[in-house]
Amino acid sequence: MASESNFLSQTLQAITSTKRREQERRRKTFEASKAKLLESVAAASDDRARLEVMLSGFKELSSSNKGVSYVDDDRTEHARNVARYLEQSYRDPSVSSGIIQGFYRNFRQKVDQESQRFDYADLYYRLLSEWTDASSKPLEQSERKEEELDGSFEHVPKYDLQKLKNKFASVVFTPRETDEVEIDTYLSDFFQDDHGTSLLEAIRKANVAFARKLKERATPFDSEILKQCIKALLGNNLLNDDAKNTLSEFTTNEVVLDEIADVLNLRFADLDNWSWQADEGMYYEPRRQITGKYRIMMDMDILQAIFLHYIAVSWCGHLKSVFGTLPNDKRFWRGPKKMTEEEKGRHYYFMGFHPTSGVVGKLDKNFCDTFFLSALPCSLTEGGDPYGEDKDAEAAADETKTGLGMRQMFLRQLATDVITRRSLHGQVAVVQSDLQWYATGLPHTTLFAVLRFWGVPEDWISLFKKYAEAPLRMTATPGEDVRTRKRGIPITDAFETLFGECVLFCMDVAVNRLSGMTLIRFHDDLFLSGEPSQCANAWEAIQDFVKVLGLDINTSKTGSVYLCDTEKDGNLLTKFPKGPVCMGMLQLTDEGEWAIDQKQVTAHVRQLQKQLGQCSSIISWIQTWNACMGRFFQDTFGKPANCFGQAHVDAILETHANMQRQLFQAHSGSVTNYLREQIHERFDVAKVPDSFFFLPEDFGGLGVKNPFIPFFGVKDQVLKSPLSRIAQFRKKEKRAYKDASEAFAALSDSDKQRRLRKGLGESSKHTPIQSEPFVSFEEYTAYREAYSNEFLCAYAELNLKPRVEDVHLANDLKPWFDELLHSHGIDWYSFSSEDKWIMHLYAEELKHQFGALSIVDKNLLPSGVMKMLKKKKVTWQIVIWE
Structure with a gap:
């Protein structure tokens, strides 16, 4: 992995250096005093004399936690008590020599523990120095040749970036003409009856009114609006790193924000004459995403990015609201058959109560509240990356707030649906698909036909046309080979979400009106689940839709599973697409079980092994490990839930064990054995305790994630079957x-x-x-x-996720956590479930080796560096492109 030296600001490096010098000064002072004390102890004549000398010297020794009143007071009181016992021993024979020796051994252990704390604090800072040192060498070189690695990635083939650029250019500069009249006729058929016509007319009128009111906003930009736009832009991958750094600086300067607001308000007042103002062309380059995928990204001017983001998200919020009238209208939106009024009366006659809402109502609500147009932000505060790749899996407890969380919700719903439908009806079908180069290759004629169908006024379509037909260049030289874009829209821009969802909402309507099913969609990732013949009809509707609108199915991400307890319908079999149904690395088998795709796992483990070996420091290695083993694989295996049962948790645990055996074949499959060897070779420190690796960074540990712990915490809480x-x-x-x-x-x-x-x-x-x-x-x-x-x-x-069963705090450890509360401001109940497991598991080792549950004094921890370290994203070093 590349050096992290540029990642740390000079200020942070200076603070870290100052804290390290202070730590080293304390260490030298302590070791010098300790050596002198032990010399005096060795010269003492008997046990009482040795204890007396030790007590006297112990009071004067500095400690790594010196300055924490709770710790200082405890040391003082303990020494005072023993001094009184020692005085008693001179008069009272019942205070035996064995007791005196025990007191001495205890103080000697405390002194040695202080040495250990200083030693590992020093190691901690040496590890940080290695991390920021640009000259650090990779930990190891992979023995595999590059060609061998390529062979394992059949599902993510490697291409040179020039081929990607050539493919991109062949798509975006070559128009695909579609028939606007045909598209309008096709969509109009879904609103033929009087009720549908009135709904469509209401949507069109609402769009005309919104378009007029938006344009009439006199001064839409102020400092608060700008901050919201900037926050969203910083959260996606539209802008390059330099532009993001500039944007970050804007947010703290009110004068600059006011100036920007003035400029953008003037620009908005002359909206009809807006243009890209980029005669030299806007540079498009391959940019690697957090997942390792390369996407062609546009270098956009910062002010243009803010300006356009505001317009796009304003339209997004409005359209999400007006489009929502359709699935909420049960006269228009088709669903499972329900009782007629007469059937409800019949139910009351025989049962004595009126029927209440069941699973169908719950799924309808989930769709409208969570999955419906989930990519469209409701307001500026929600604007961000439509792909959600930069979302930290631990950032939000509310699954509805992140793309990853919503996918996990749907995965549970899908798995539950498969179980219940097959159990109650004997059959079920699942279809999965994706659109090929959707945003990149969206035909402009299709886009404008759809916008006109929904009633977007022509003056706005004129603006959108100028936006879509951007002047682009594929070389870094300004003005060289500038061409006008004829297909597609910029990826991760808010307009991609706006335009993409406008078109794909038409697919939602088509599938529902033609098949009676509700399509679950995450942007252009498509999912159907239900009665097999209905799924087949819905799949035909999708195929017809993409044909009319000039889109393409991505066959490599398309597949189906048709489960039936009796003989399968041969006619239906021919209608379903071939290929697997997967979410992450979890695959639905032909037997109806969810299994981890071990082929994908093996391929990713080989790549991870190579990527870890290229890390130039222990800390960068741990960053990569935590990102991949601590988050990536946990998400892609599917979160445990009752619908998967305990077998799924066992499969995850066994897969993790196999992965570590592959990664650390020469180290008994142990990550700690591997890291211990690396530290010994690079820093000449032997016998590093396990606790130092896994202890959270706030307490002086390296914070290595243990991928097993989250699953052991829930294993017994999941339904067995x-x-x-x-x-x-x-x-x-x-x-x-x-x-x-x-x-x-x-x-x-x-x-x-x-x-x-x-x-x-x-x-x-x-x-x-x-x-x-x-x-x-x-x-x-x-x-x-x-x-x-x-x-x-x-x-x-x-559908439930399991409750985490926390480790119970043992009584003999409570005082140690009380000390931690005073020294670090955190108690047992403030720890996460995972950290409770870690702290309790290694408490005895920490007590024995360091005399406390922390290793480094809080005041000497480089907290600023650690916070930035946690924010640093780790990118898969595989080349994937779309």
């Missing part, structure tokens, strides 16, 4: 049917008459129902997905 919960539901359902039947049979004629009037009314046409027997079990269960509360409970339980 998801199918057992379905079996339990079916048993309860049969019991409830029997109870309802017996309760109905016990009703008097007058009770039945009252139910009839309340459920179906006074009309005589319903009286024949009184002669009917109780409903059949088939009728009783016909609408279980829509109305059964028992099924809703079972579904919700299968």
